[in-house]
Amino acid sequence: xxxxxxxxxxxxxxxxxxxxxxxxxxxxxxxxxxxxxxxxxxxxxxxxxxxxxxxxxxxxxxxxxxxxxxxxxxxxxxxxxxxxxxxxxxxxxxxxxxxxxxxxxxxxxxxxxxxxxxxxxxxxxxxxxxxxxxxxxxxxxxxxxxxxxxxxxxxxxxxxxxxxxxxxxxxxxxxxxxxxxxxxxxxxxxxxxxxxxxxxxxxxxxxxxxxxxxxxxxxxxxxxxxxxxxxxxxxxxxxxxxxxxxxxxxxxxxxxxxxxxxxxxxxxxxxxxxxxxxxxxxxxxxxxxxxxxxxx
Amino acid sequence: xxxxxxxxxxxxxxxxxxxxxxxxxxxxxxxxxxxxxxxxxxxxxxxxxxxxxxxxxxxxxxxxxxxxxxxxxxxxxxxxxxxxxxxxxxxxxxxxxxxxxxxxxxxxxxxxxxxxxxxxxxxxxxxxxxxxxxxxxxxxxxxxxxxxxxxxxxxxxxx
Numbered sequence: 073x074x075x076x077x078x079x080x081x082x083x084x085x086x087x088x089x090x091x092x093x094x095x096x097x098x099x100x101x102x103x104x105x106x107x108x109x110x111x112x113x114x115x116x117x118x119x120x121x122x123x124x125x126x127x128x129x130x131x132x133x134x135x136x137x138x139x140x141x142x143x144x145x146x147x148x149x150x151x152x153x154x155x156x157x158x159x160x161x162x163x164x165x166x167x168x169x170x171x172x173x174x175x176x177x178x179x180x181x182x183x184x185x186x187x188x189x190x191x192x193x194x195x196x197x198x199x200x201x202x203x204x205x206x207x208x209x210x211x212x213x214x215x216x217x218x219x220x221x222x223x224x225x226x227x228x229x230x231x232x233x234x235x236x237x238x239x240x241x242x243x244x245x246x247x248x249x250x251x252x253x254x255x256x257x258x259x260x261x262x263x264x265x266x267x268x269x270x271x272x273x274x275x276x277x278x279x280x281x282x283x284x285x286x287x288x289x290x291x292x293x294x295x296x297x298x299x300x301x302x303x304x305x306x307x308x309x310x311x312x313x314x315x316x317x318x319x320x321x322x323x324x325x326x327x328x329x330x331x332x333x334x335x336x337x338x339x340x341x342x343x344x345x346x347x348x349x350x351x352x353x354x355x356x357x358x359x360x361x362x363x364x365x366x367x368x
Numbered sequence: 369x370x371x372x373x374x375x376x377x378x379x380x381x382x383x384x385x386x387x388x389x390x391x392x393x394x395x396x397x398x399x400x401x402x403x404x405x406x407x408x409x410x411x412x413x414x415x416x417x418x419x420x421x422x423x424x425x426x427x428x429x430x431x432x433x434x435x436x437x438x439x440x441x442x443x444x445x446x447x448x449x450x451x452x453x454x455x456x457x458x459x460x461x462x463x464x465x466x467x468x469x470x471x472x473x474x475x476x477x478x479x480x481x482x483x484x485x486x487x488x489x490x491x492x493x494x495x496x497x498x499x500x501x502x503x504x505x506x507x508x509x510x511x512x513x514x515x516x517x518x519x520x521x522x523x524x525x526x527x
Binding site for chain 2: 082084086111114115122133160183184189190270
């Protein structure tokens with residue numbers, strides 16, 4: 073953590089831009105690059121500016137760009153979420169609750185209602201905090217991020233998007249234009265377990281678990297992803313392969329927990345120690361797997 | 369940068385055009401241009417909720433909304449809920465159930481309570497508590513606040 077000016081009350085000055093089309097936004101971003109911060113919900117950006125962590129000379133408010141406010145689902149191809157869609161819009165969407173329960177569960181556990189009315193899913197991802205609650209949920213659904221610049225668009229799997237604490241593969245001239253969440257495996261259920269002291273807290277550890285067809289090894293899908301256990305959100309690829317084996321579930325759960333523990337590297341900070349985080353990872357992973365796989 | 373922007377706001381039913389700097393917050397505009405002093409500056413980072421207002425029907429923290437972002441918005445604060453001598457249902461419930469101690473957080477809690485009463489008439493205690501996560505009471509007098517909100521829901525149903 074950098075030393076911060078916690079007592080700053082006036083935000084640093086900046087030029088405010090409010091483009092009304094995507095083309096206009098891309099032109100601005102091409103011209104201004106890293107000097108321009110994107111403002112969607114502002115619940116991270118304005119806090120960082122207040123704390124002196126960020127001082128962007130330009131702020132681009134993307135909320136007037138109608139084409140970015142998309143939330144649509146197509147059977148088979150999945151869900152498309154535009155970058156100005158708020159967490160509250162997702163939380164109150166009955167289709168999301170039914171089709172993407174892990175993502176819905178994670179979204180409703182972020183901060184509090186007043187922040188969720190402003191904060192966006194794309195912002196949660198772009199901010200690239202290791203503690204981003206939506207990231208593990210999006211990782212178990214194998215979400216893709218569409219990045220667009222004046223040079224065109226590219227689709228990046230979220231599993232390759234994060235490169236470090238608050239660092240992503242995004243280039244200076246790129247903006248997030250879509251988050252695409254593919255159709256989940258048939259019958260998939262799951263949840264996001266957020267270990268916290270109080271509801272509005274950041275996750276001490278966040279665990280997203282998705283399970284489909286628990287009783288049929290060939291068709292079985294088990295996916296796990298984590299927040300607050302490493303410099304980036306972590307998807308544990310090996311777990312899905314492991315659970316294709318036709319072996320007793322109890323044995324597989326033990327092996328899965330060991331694999332997960334070898335893939336995470338939590339730190340000690342003001343919110344929890346490394347040891348406590350590892351303890352949570354170990355026991356909550358086993359608890360969630362037993363629950364979702366129907367093992368006593 | 370001396371850039372200024374003219375925005376139009378409707379606050380408690382009164383529409384006004386004001387000139388703002390981009391780095392001013394909705395909170396600053398409400399206090400300094402509309403003289404709404406119930407909306408207070410606390411942490412200024414979206415944690416304490418003391419600056420909570422209803423913006424276009426939504427519960428938001430006015431410290432995390434830039435003034436230019438509020439252009440065209442309709443804002444409701446505790447001043448807009450009642451006329452002098454005629455408290456609203458929510459305000460009456462807070463008075464009768466002692467839903468405040470020092471009073472510092474009360475305008476914010478009243479706005480959260482108003483939002484609940486208007487939008488979640490069947491809210492359970494658990495749901496009320498979830499919404500109240502967004503505002504911190506420094507005196508920790510939550511019990512009476514929750515009682516007041518439950519009572520306000522009853523009053524509203526009777527009316």
